[in-house]
Amino acid sequence: MELALWILTIIWIAGIPVGVFAFVHAASQRADAFTAVDKLNKLAWMGITGAAALVLIFSTMGPFTIIWIAGLVASLVYLVDVRPKVKEIQGRSW
DSSP states (O other), rough: OOHHHHHHHHHHHHHHHHHHHHHHHHHOOOOOHHHHTTTTHHHHHHHHHHHHHHHTTTOOTTTGGSSSHHHHHHHHHIIIIIIHHHHHHHHHOO
16 A cells, blocks of 8 residues: 555544544534524534544545545634634633
């Protein structure tokens, strides 16, 4: 296997728990916190992160297909952009 394929495989495997964490975090937050920080509503983020987690988990060919990257990007957008603002408004530590 080429080095690039090994790297993609590692990123794909590491992305699975990231996607699941993003979904669990979105599901465990108050619904009003999302609208209070001018983001999509809770249901939308649960759908986005849930679909992303499923795509990451069930990518049939693993790193050989490119669709899992969209799932990883969606999860990372939630974790980097939405999660900190929701945490800040709720005063939670996780």
